Amino acid sequence: MIQNAMFSVQGVQPLQLQEQVKNGATPSESIRDFGSYLNEALNSVSAQEQNAHMMTDKLMIGQVNVDQAMISAQQALLSIQLTTQVRNKVVEAYQEIMRTQI
Template identity: 80%
Template structure:
């Protein structure tokens, strides 16, 4: 039988749950800072994938890796860049929509 243990709070006292809820509350400045670090990490990850694709391409040219490995790396980098572009487009659209709203 499969048991759902995701939502069970057995073994956790109410005091511990309250302490964790208070620790999770953040000020707006802290949440913006964490969002900024999340965004920075995501962009660094995309950049690392692109650099990895270039390295794999170079290794393919000298015969160290197969063509399929280089193509997989290139496609992963391409998908990451496309996703980043679409997220940027949605953020710009949301910003423009907010600027168009009348107060």
């Protein structure tokens, strides 16, 4: 359970886009796959947040221990923080591209 404390997306292969480019995938196909990758990542973060809320509710009625609820809450917090940092980096990269003079 502690191994899952890092941001993870189940069923997503990070090198999938590179493999498709090597296999002759068009840029639009790669973009669609990247979009589905982002969608799955956001769904994973949402699921972790919902799990943290569920564990908190279970803690209130005495079904789980405090440590289980805290681990779940920290996993959700780390996922949200990572998602926020990735979003910030993407926005910074976009702004840098827009400032580039041709």
